[in-house]
Amino acid sequence: HRNYRCTISYGKLNIPVYRVYAQPLTNITPIPESRFKGRPNTLFALLIDVEVFGNNFLPAYTEGDNRNVVATDSMKNFVLRQALNFEGSTIEALLIFLGQRFLSTYTQMEQIRLTTRELPFSPAQLPEKASTILFRREHGDFTTATMDFTRDTNQQPVITAHQCGRLQMELFKVTGSAFTHFVQDEYTTLPERMDRPLFIRLNVYWTYTDVTSLLTPDHAAYVASEQVRDLIQFVFDEFVSESIQHLVYEMGCRLLERFPQLATVTFDAQNHTRDLVVAAQEEEQIKVYTDPFTAFGNIHLTLSRTSEENQSEEPRL
Amino acid sequence: HRNYRCTISYGKLNIPVYRVYAQPLTNITPIPESRFKGRPNTLFALLIDVEVFGNNFLPAYTEGDNRNVVATDSMKNFVLRQALNFEGSTIEALLIFLGQRFLSTYTQMEQIRLTTRELPFSPAQLPEKASTILFRREHGDFTTATMDFTRDTNQQPVITAHQCGRLQMELFKVTGSAFTHFVQDEYTTLPERMDRPLFIRLNVYWTYTDVTSLLTPDHAAYVASEQVRDLIQFVFDEFVSESIQHLVYEMGCRLLERFPQLATVTFDAQNHTRDLVVAAQEEEQIKVYTDPFTAFGNIHLTLSRTSEENQSEEPRL
Ligand SMILES: Cn1c(=O)[nH]c2c(=O)[nH]c(=O)[nH]c21
Ligand SMILES: Cn1c(=O)[nH]c2c(=O)[nH]c(=O)[nH]c21
Numbered sequence: 001h002r003n004y005r006c007t008i009s010y011g012k013l014n015i016p017v018y019r020v021y022a023q024p025l026t027n028i029t030p031i032p033e034s035r036f037k038g039r040p041n042t043l044f045a046l047l048i049d050v051e052v053f054g055n056n057f058l059p060a061y062t063e064g065d066n067r068n069v070v071a072t073d074s075m076k077n078f079v080l081r082q083a084l085n086f087e088g089s090t091i092e093a094l095l096i097f098l099g100q101r102f103l104s105t106y107t108q109m110e111q112i113r114l115t116t117r118e119l120p121f122s123p124a125q126l127p128e129k130a131s132t133i134l135f136r137r138e139h140g141d142f143t144t145a146t147m148d149f150t151r152d153t154n155q156q157p158v159i160t161a162h163q164c165g166r167l168q169m170e171l172f173k174v175t176g177s178a179f180t181h182f183v184q185d186e187y188t189t190l191p192e193r194m195d196r197p198l199f200i201r202l203n204v205y206w207t208y209t210d211v212t213s214l215l216t217p218d219h220a221a222y223v224a225s226e227q228v229r230d231l232i233q234f235v236f237d238e239f240v241s242e243s244i245q246h247l248v249y250e251m252g253c254r255l256l257e258r259f260p261q262l263a264t265v266t267f268d269a270q271n272h273t274r275d276l277v278v279a280a281q282e283e284e285q286i287k288v289y290t291d292p293f294t295a296f297g298n299i300h301l302t303l304s305r306t307s308e309e310n311q312s313e314e315p316r317l
Numbered sequence: 318h319r320n321y322r323c324t325i326s327y328g329k330l331n332i333p334v335y336r337v338y339a340q341p342l343t344n345i346t347p348i349p350e351s352r353f354k355g356r357p358n359t360l361f362a363l364l365i366d367v368e369v370f371g372n373n374f375l376p377a378y379t380e381g382d383n384r385n386v387v388a389t390d391s392m393k394n395f396v397l398r399q400a401l402n403f404e405g406s407t408i409e410a411l412l413i414f415l416g417q418r419f420l421s422t423y424t425q426m427e428q429i430r431l432t433t434r435e436l437p438f439s440p441a442q443l444p445e446k447a448s449t450i451l452f453r454r455e456h457g458d459f460t461t462a463t464m465d466f467t468r469d470t471n472q473q474p475v476i477t478a479h480q481c482g483r484l485q486m487e488l489f490k491v492t493g494s495a496f497t498h499f500v501q502d503e504y505t506t507l508p509e510r511m512d513r514p515l516f517i518r519l520n521v522y523w524t525y526t527d528v529t530s531l532l533t534p535d536h537a538a539y540v541a542s543e544q545v546r547d548l549i550q551f552v553f554d555e556f557v558s559e560s561i562q563h564l565v566y567e568m569g570c571r572l573l574e575r576f577p578q579l580a581t582v583t584f585d586a587q588n589h590t591r592d593l594v595v596a597a598q599e600e601e602q603i604k605v606y607t608d609p610f611t612a613f614g615n616i617h618l619t620l621s622r623t624s625e626e627n628q629s630e631e632p633r634l
Contacts, residue, residue, distance in 0.1 A: 002570050007619040010562065013587070015612045051615070061566035061618060064559030066499040072588070072614035073507040074500070081504070108500060182383040183391070183425060187398070190390040242381030245327065249378035253319050270330070271389070295332045297389035298368070301378060302324040 008061060009113075011051035012072040015079050016119070019044045023089040027219045031258055034230030041089050043135045045119040048098070050075045054110030068108045078102065090222065091116050092145050092164065092214040099149035100317050103157040111160075115146040117167070141169040143225040149317075158314040162214070165205040166225040170272075171233065172199040175285065176240045177247075197289055199273050200244060204228060205266040206255070209305070212315045213261050221261045231255060244269050244299045252303040264304045271297035325378060328368035329389040332396050333436070336361045340406040344536045348575055351547030358406050360452045362436035365415070367392045371427030385425045395419065407539065408433050409462050409481065409531040416466035417634050420474040428477075432463040434484070458486040460542040466634075475631040479531070482522040483542040487589075488550065489516040492602065493557045494564075514606055516590050517561060521545060522583040523572070526622070529632045530578050538578045548572060561586050561616045569620040581621045588614035 022044035030037060052070070059065035079098060086097050095114040102112050120142050121135035148161040177198035182188075206223065208214065213221040235254050241247035248267040255265045274289035339361035347354060369387070376382035396415060403414050412431040419429050437459050438452035465478040494515035499505075523540065525531065530538035552571050558564035565584040572582045591606035 003623055004570065004573060005621040005623050006566075007621075008562070008617060010614065010616045012612050013615045049615075051617075057562070060560055060562040064563040066497065066560055069499040069560065069562070071496075071499045071505060071507050074502065074504040076610075076612050077504040077506055106500075179388075180383065182386040182388045183423075185391065187391040187394040188388060189394055190388050243377055243383055243386065245325070245374070245377040245386070246381040249323075253321065256321060293393075295329050295393050297327065298330045298366075299327045300325060300368075304322040304324075306320055306322050 002062075006058060006061060008055075008058060009051050009053045010057070010069075010072065011049065011113075012075045012079075013049045015048040015050070015076050017044075017046055017048055017080060017083045018119075019083045019086065023087060025089040025219065025224070028222055028224050028227070029220055031227055031231065033234040033258070034227045036224055036226040036230060038224075039089075039226075040123075040132070042123075042132060043121050045121060046091060046094075046116045047119060048079050049113075049115040050079065050102070051113040051115075052109050053112070054108070056108055056110065070106055070108055075102075078105070088217070090214070090219070091118060091143060092147070092162070095145055095147045096159070096215060096317065099147060099159070100157045103149055103151060111148065111150040113146065113148045116144065118143040141166055141229065143167075152314070152316065157317045159211050159317070160314055162211050163205050163207055164223070164225065165203060166229050166232075167203045169202040169204070169229060169232065170199070171202065171236055172197065172274075173236055178240070178242050180242070197274050197276075197287075198241070198244070198247075198271075200247075201270040201272055202232070202248075203268040204232060204251075204255075205264075206259075206262050207264045208261055209263040210261070210315075215315065215317070223259050223262065228255065231258060244271055244297070245301070248299060248301045249303070252301060256303060256305060262305075264302060266302040267300065269299045271299070319379075323375060323378060325372075325375060326368050326370045327374070327386075327389065328366065328430075329392045329396075330366045332365040332367070332393050334361075334363055334365055334397060334400045335436075336400045336403065340404060342406040342536065342541070345539055345541050345544070346537055348544055348548065350551040350575070351544045353541055353543040353547060355541075356406075356543075357440075357449070359440075359449060360438050362438060363408060363411075363433045364436060365396055365412075366430075366432040367396065367419070368430040368432075369426050370429070371425070373425055373427065387423055387425055392419075395422070405534070407531070407536070408435060408460060409464070409479070412462055412464045413476070413532060413634065416464060416476070417474045420466055420468060428465065428467040430463065430465045433461065435460040458483055458546065460484075469631070469633065474634045476528050476634070477631055479528050480522050480524055481540070481542065482520060483546050483549075484520045486519040486521070486546060486549065487516070488519065488553055489514065489591075490553055495557070495559050497559070514591050514593075514604075515558070515561070515564075515588075517564075518587040518589055519549070519565075520585040521549065521568075521572075522581075523576075523579050524581045525578055526580040527578070527632075532632060532634070540576050540579065545572065548575060561588055561614065562618070565616060565618045566620070569618060573620060573622060579622075581619060583619040584617065586616045588616070 022041040025039045057068040060069045120138040123130035124134040144165040152158045180192040235251045239250050252265045275292045277288045280286035339358040342356045374385040377386045437455040440447035441451040461482040469475045497509040552568045556567050569582045592609045594605045597603035
């Protein structure tokens with residue numbers, strides 16, 4: 001009776017953290033595709049998710065015994081209060097700091113996954129300078145990261161997985177994108193297009209070959225998501241693609257070439273190309289587009305370095 | 318140069334299909350927890366996602382060569398036109414029908430994943446009867462399913478994975494839920510509660526031991542998502558839980574006991590319990606609650622039958 005296998009986890013989603021006067025991000029290695037050099041971190045705002053894995057809280061499920069349940073409300077308090085002690089300057093460093101503290105505080109937690117998304121704010125532009133105290137909430141693309149922690153045989157916290165990302169980029173290129181020579185059959189109504197107004201929504205993710213690149217206070221090997229965003233924009237502007245597939249492959253190769261410290265890059269690209277209504281008779285590049293049919297294409301790519309150096313040990317924290 | 322490993326897929330998301338006068342769903346096996354007996358399917362409305370896997374369209378990524386790319390626009394046309402030929406009465410049967418047709422039509426597709434979510438409509442209630450032609454859009458919980466197809470060594474389509482579900486249930490139980498005896502430490506501010514107004518958002522998923530239960534036109538072994546919903550509501554109403562963990566475990570066991578044809582059930586339950594403002598002095602059960610802090614608990618459980626019978630072959634279609 002009731003002899004089932006259980007896979008369990010629980011936690012808190014969406015913990016809002018507004019830490020002011022965090023350490024500025026400096027010392028990152030510049031790349032030619034981006035003018036990004038760092039960030040003041042005066043307002044360091046994000047949402048954090050906590051997910052706990054393990055077996056010792058199984059009696060909460062099977063018997064209603066909560067003695068090994070850290071209330072998710074307490075997890076929220078823990079994250080908020082510990083954020084005051086954070087001395088780093090990146091969202092990944094914050095996750096590492098919190099993961100370490102969670103595992104050293106709660107023996108009840110065997111494994112923990114922390115995920116965060118930035119709540120982007122930029123300094124308000126004043127006539128002469130950027131404000132240092134007033135910030136404007138932005139609702140475009142944003143940075144994300146997720147990290148898994150466990151204990152090694154010496155009970156020391158280790159990172160077992162990580163992924164960084166930039167989500168919900170929205171980029172519209174008015175000319176310089178094709179889609180032709182695809183399969184033609186009785187279900188084909190789409191015309192071939194030598195030039196189309198390519199509008200994509202893009203999520204990009206990356207992992208490091210050696211996650212210790214994220215552990216050092218020195219940011220020489222750190223890849224800022226703003227640099228990734230700028231490189232992607234640079235490639236999109238320049239590259240005449242035959243499809244979104246072609247475009248994301250080019251973006252991925254350029255990212256792996258530019259950042260030798262990365263092991264993988266992943267793209268999810270949605271096709272939101274607009275529909276043509278009318279073009280000006282005299283000046284052909286002047287056109288009116290409108291919203292397309294609601295179904296949209298979705299293109300996925302993960303590129304991984306094939307070399308051996310790709311395998312790294314789980315780093316002790 | 319550019320010697321990277323590629324993982325690729327592409328497809329169409331959100332294809333809206335409104336098929337009218339589909340076959341009614343009949344012959345399902347009733348359960349004591351539910352009065353659900355079937356559905357007319359006069360308006361069979363859903364959104365469909367198509368995702369194609371394989372290697373032969375890799376040149377689209379690496380070289381901009383689209384000769385093996387079935388345009389996602391054609392996939393959309395294919396789904397819409399084939400929906401006219403559908404003779405089944407469940408969303409799973411529609412996915413199987415479409416998966417089979419896709420693989421027999423397009424040699425370019427090596428594997429395909431189809432996902433759907435119902436767009437729920439219910440018959441408008443007239444004074445004397447339910448309308449047979451007017452339907453009211455509902456925006457609550459809904460049915461979902463996802464299915465993976467490939468070809469076997471004889472080039473016949475087979476199902477390699479499936480999952481059914483009911484998503485976004487929202488259930489508020491005003492009394493009869495506890496949360497006590499959890500870990501107490503310096504981060505604990507939550508009071509112990511013998512009775513709380515438990516409000517959850519719930520996604521539930523299930524798989525069959527033998528997916529051929531979904532293939533037969535006879536629905537004796539079919540689990541209607543309305544039955545799952547009703548059983549879950551029945552258990553929630555009756556069971557005094559010590560936590561959401563405790564509650565979903567009870568729901569899961571009751572589902573596996575009631576439906577011996579199921580192999581697994583999975584729950585994602587969000588805690589949206591409301592905050593108490595004030596209780597009436599004389600009649601203590603009269604209270605006012607308001608919305609809680611925006612972070613919310615999230616409880617996960619997968620229950621699997623441990624018996625051997627759990628392993629089934631990939632069924633030929
Ligand atoms: C417009 N369009 C389709 O219909 N399919 C596809 C595809 O696979 N890739 C594209 O870049 N565009 C496109
Ligand atoms: C209110 N609450 C928490 O803070 N944590 C938890 C938990 O793990 N489970 C609950 O049912 N409720 C709850």
